[in-house]
Amino acid sequence: MAGITGKDIKLTHYAEELEKAGPEGRSLTQDAVRRLVRNKAALVSIILITLIVLIAFIGPYFVPWSFDKVDWSAIRKPPDFAKGHYFGTDVNGRDVLARMMQGTQMSLIVALVATSVSVTIGITYGSIAGYFGGRVDAVMMRFVDIMYAMPYILFVIILVVIFGRSPVLLFVGIGALEWLTMARIVRGQTLSLKEREFIEAARAGGAGSGTIIRRHIVPNLTGPVVVYATLTIPEIIITESFLSYLGLGVQEPQTSLGTLISQSAGAIESQPWLLLFPAAVLITLLLCFTYIGDGLRDAFDPKDR
């Protein structure tokens, strides 16, 4: 309903004009994305990782051999294009390229699952400790300190021995041990966030602690969490490949990059291609994730350059 003076119509019109003509407002996320894209190393890394992911997940449909198929006529043979063994075959006559695609898939899936577990635990734990503060915080962070002091890899090995060879439990186990740093970061952020006016406003509006943490604190943690999660991925890939390397990880005929590398270990002299190809993929993945993580950090926190 228009006012008597017609002021509302005019104002609405003016607002519409402003929307069209004025400079577009940019959100923090848009700013960050823009800065990330301008970072060459990060951009190249994103492209490379997209390529690797595509090849690992779609590639198997296009190669002539499947990862568990034995080619009896070509055992331990170097790359042979005529037969379709583009990266050669392994000790059991299986196609290395197909196995690498499967292995990369496995490593990436482990990394994703374990990272989500660690992020979930880290955020929950850190935000609760930071928000409630005082004695709760002291006890919870003391526990984190104790966990820090323990030799992490020993506990991973013990956990793997307990869970046996179930890959799902293995992922969850790795994730469940990798959350400590995340919890610390989240707690630090929460401590400063909870003093801000909007939290006070929420509390004045009658919101309970759970609601405040879920609706007001956690969404504001996105920046550091995304950055740290990206940096957790390579760590988990390393842990997984290390466990597979010791023979504790993924089981045959399934494979992962670490398993491939460890199987090549006995034969580096005569069949170096078994080591070099998976190693190249592993190193590329790790470098790319690290560069993206660093790039994200710079993008979210431009003053830290």
Added chain:
Amino acid sequence: MLPVAFIAITACFFVIRLAPGGPFDGERTLPPAIKANMLAAYDMDQPLWIQYFLYVGKLLRGDLGPSMVNQTFNVNEMLAIGFPFTATLGLTAFVLATSIGLVAGAISAINQNRWPDYVLVLFVMVGVVVPNFLTAHLLQLLFGVYLRWLPAAGYVPGSVMHLVLPVTVLGLAHAARVSRLMRASMIEVLGSNYVRTARAKGLGERLVLVRHALRPALMPVVSYLGPGLSYLLTGSLVVEEVFGLPGIGKFFISAALNRDYGLVLGTVILYVLIILILNLIVDLIYAVLDPKVRYS
């Protein structure tokens, strides 16, 4: 510090017992009577909590108990064989890698955004990111197989050549992390006001670096050395396994696989103690270096 060690030991004691299978479930199934006798010999027929108190009791007297798989040696003797080796390996790598990392980081910071910096930063990135078992194999392939400069694996007592590759692999990641920290903190210090003052009053570049920049730049690095050393020690698990060296890391892996409870616990206790003691030493060094830290 002691409570932390105690909690670690307790956690480890119960966690390892949760694992399915026991030390006597080998490929040959033992007749029930013999197995019962074996369990009794190791106090394993008692309820778990009594076993725990028996173990802690022995532990307080410095006895780590018997190994459940190796009948000839008990855990104390096995650790006494393996530990000096791991310690030598780890400390050599630690000292070398820390020094190299510090120098590399400082050079990198002084030449910020010029070619020595770019080269070093790239090296450091690779060192931080590439897992040590992979570096181990690549170096074995390069120096052991193609160039034949160094033995690829194995250990001959007294032979230094056999230790070159293991120490390099073990120290590489550590050197890279130290260098990254040193570079960042040195750049920050070189941009600070007191360094500008020192330059303005006409001090030579070398004096500025040695007298004013070095000590504050070392602080973050020193606080990393504790965790760094514990990474390095657990890294020796891999290195000993890959190069076939007789240290406690190798014992630990085979013990965990064979459910040799005694040896697993013994190794973990040793690791935890070393790491805690080293952290304490690092804290003390930190207090000496930083006038702001006071322990009252």
